[in-house]
Amino acid sequence: MSDADGIPETIATYLRLRGLEPSMAKKRRRRKRDDDENLPFAPGRDPKGVGDLLADLTRQAGWDPALAREDLVLQWEEVAGAETARHAHPVALGDGVLTVQCDSTAWAKNLHLMRGVILTEIMARFPDAGVQNLRFVGPDVPSWKWGPRAVPGRGPRDTYG
Template identity: 75%
Template sequence: MSDAPRGAAAPDASAGEEMPETISTYYRLRGLAPSARTKRRRRVRDDDENVPFTPGRDPHGVGDVLSDLTRMAGWNSQLAREDLVRQWADVAGVDTAGHTRPVALADGVLTVQADSTAWAKQLQLMRAHILTEIIRRFPDAAVETVRFIGPDVPSWKWGPRAIPGRGPRDTYG
């Protein structure tokens, strides 16, 4: 059994000498000689994706590609929440945003902290208007209600080291 060197053409089987089946199969699989036994036809494929001038072949804009990516990845709700915090001045108004800031958004409740208790009380009266604006602009944020809290002041009555009693009334001074 003699093998042809690599890159050489297959011996001609039509010259009268019969080639062993294993060698002819090897040459046929390597594409060195066509098989006399079977002629394979190339199949014409109808590949709609790669046919030019068909609908859907136009290039897409970057905005369309990014919106498809965020939708498929499930990022729309998180991005809507981030946009809500970033655009709080547009939603609540410039004057109101100067005295408030969103601090938390969990389980559909947006918590907004105000500079004073007076601002927190005023915003509670405006809750329906602000919530309507949030739902209109950011429907994917899934905000169901808004909670307004006053300024963050220290408290000695709560916490792991609190002890019952009158507290630190006479320690200052």
């Protein structure tokens, strides 16, 4: 290093040979950059783990709500309980309402009574999922009223007994 100017000897030699003097503005700017940026133990200089980097990436990309909804579906058994998960599973999430389809209407009614407990658990574990309410529905049954061969009136149910 050059003693007088605080710049490397090679640059000082080049400037001397070209007949130029180092400017003071360059020195001031350089000193400013060297203050905190190159200190070895400055805050923010520690290496980050891969998990921290991925969490920052997903947060910046806006993927947190979608990932939280996916985690909710994947961890439904832990949220609702093993027995409940065997008889009910989430099928839709829209406008803050999680729709859960049950094996029977009896399970749907029982889970409707337990809605507060399940909703509290979901909100505690997955706050980014955006679940504000739960809707429990019974099994999916075929409808006789829709389709290309639908008949007005009572239709095929007349033969049921």
